[in-house]
Amino acid sequence: MVVAEPQAAGTAAMLAAVAQELDRSPAEPLLTLRHLRLSSAEARKLGEALAQLVDGVGEAEEESQDQPVHGVLVALYQQAPPTSPTW
Template sequence: MEDQTQDQTQDQAQDQDQELTVESPQQFKALSHPLRQRLLLALGGQPATAGRLAAALDSRKSTVAHHLKVLQDAGVVRIVETRKVRGGSEHLYRRTARRITVAGRDAGPTTALLGAVAEECVKAPQDPLLVLRHLRLTADQAARLGAALQALVDEAAEAPEGEPVHGVLVALYEQAAGPN
């Protein structure tokens, strides 16, 4: 039993360091649904059961279980523990990677992600900090700003369990050329 717990702890530590790049059609399809985006955001801090996620997202447990299965089949979440409860099994789910990035320029996953973030912001107990600013930057300035933003997110320390979970969305992009 102690070896199993130690293996789970090592697996969780490895997950925290891992980055998953979404590339396959199955992964893009899995990420295209707003509830699946919200599930990934909810699983960002710690593993959870379908029941706990359903309560947190104000959704039906069967709906959440279906969407978790789609995410699991796409390799975006995995079961880290199975427990026997009241004659059945309960699974504890975790994201397969702490950071999930999207390859390519397909607007579908980006739109779904921003929609999921918008839903979270609307339900936030306090007004969220939202800033959109357009800056003229050289390629070098943009690279330095991107690296600084990435470092800021990477170095953010997690508070102990029981503290509120905060979403952090960082975007730096060059606007498409066009009429002003």
């Protein structure tokens, strides 16, 4: 999913939609936020591994039409440095 400009508003709308799905889930959802210190190479490698993981699951969709649908949201982003207060 690509969020169009303005990015913050699009991201907020997408996350609000995910929050609604989580609230309606009949099963206990897994929701984890971690902050990791990674080099550029480590971040790239992790991003590639995550993409392969979610792209490779459920590939035989036509064979599993009777199975419940699960949502997967994966985000890997570099945090912006903290801003100093303007007092």
